[in-house]
Amino acid sequence: MESSNGEAAMEKQRKDIHLFYCVESEDLARKVAAQSDCIQLQSINWRSFDDGFPNLFINNAQHIRGQHVAFLASFSSPCVIFEQISVIFALPRLFVASFTLVLPFFPTGSFERMEEEGDVATAFTMARILSNIPISRGGPASLVIYDIHALQERFYFGDHVLPCFETGIPLLKQRLHQLPDADNICVAFPDDGAWKRFYKQLQHFPMVVCTKVREGDKRIVRLKEGNPAGRHVVIVDDLVQSGGTLRECQKVLAAHGATMVSAYVTHAVFPKQSWERFTHENSEGSDKGFAYFWVTDSCPLTVKAIAGRAPFEVLSLAGSIADALHI
Structure with missing residues (x-):
């Protein structure tokens, strides 16, 4: 009372x-x-x-x-x-x-x-x-x-x-604690920039950092530090465009023993409907794609496009915005 x-x-x-x-x-x-x-x-x-x-x-x-x-x-x-x-x-x-x-x-x-x-x-x-x-x-x-x-x-x-x-990270943390394997989560960053941006907010999770290296005319994603073996690994970044880097990270993490790979981005830009490459129906079996792909509703057009399509799940900024308006 x-x-x-x-x-x-x-x-x-x-x-x-x-x-x-x-x-x-x-x-x-x-x-x-x-x-x-x-x-x-x-x-x-x-x-x-x-x-x-x-x-x-x-x-x-x-x-x-x-x-x-x-x-x-x-x-x-x-x-x-x-x-x-x-x-x-x-x-x-x-x-x-x-x-x-x-x-x-x-x-x-x-x-x-x-x-x-x-x-x-x-x-x-x-x-x-x-x-x-x-x-x-x-x-x-x-x-x-x-x-x-x-x-x-x-x-x-x-x-x-x-x-x-x-930041949208508190929404992600709240969602991760709701997962059945919440005690087996590992956070991965696709590059040093994402690590610098978010690591302080996610320090209580084990971490993996990837990096891009140049091989000839190609840029290859490699594991820089950390061990994803046996973990549900969640890749965290601020935004996604075509999603090429996220897909390469997923492959690298799976190759190093991750039992499941998911992703979170605050801003799901996805120009030219590039989100389609992540849907389970377009994956080579959902086990080879992302288990979850969390985004916020900061990009309204994308939110409407991905509605009801696995593995996407929208974490709304509404509560956070309401609080910010009262500051």
């Missing part, structure tokens, strides 16, 4: 939040709102003129004055970014008390390197755009991002926004 009273008291202390969302993120937005009575969904009319440019209208604009406002974005392709940026820049100027942008997947983050003169660092460009979100009555906008691809990207944002970097 005391704990329920305590939870009720905490809920009363939470601020009321008006949550807007893009078309792609509607399902996730509804899940976020279901986490708390303090989060109220608001809508936008996403219309276009005959020439294709956005014709947008923020509903209830008068009623959000003095209120805490958030926007749940999904930058899945360049064609949807501009209309969302237009809304993101408009909302803080409606005399709101505070503004929070939730962008679970920072998509240009895999293009942060400039290896030769002429390369364009689109991650830095996007960070500069988002750093210029107008200041609301309560101060700089907050920006919530999950498992950003390159750690240095957190320093790309200017002082006019307050980046809040979250």
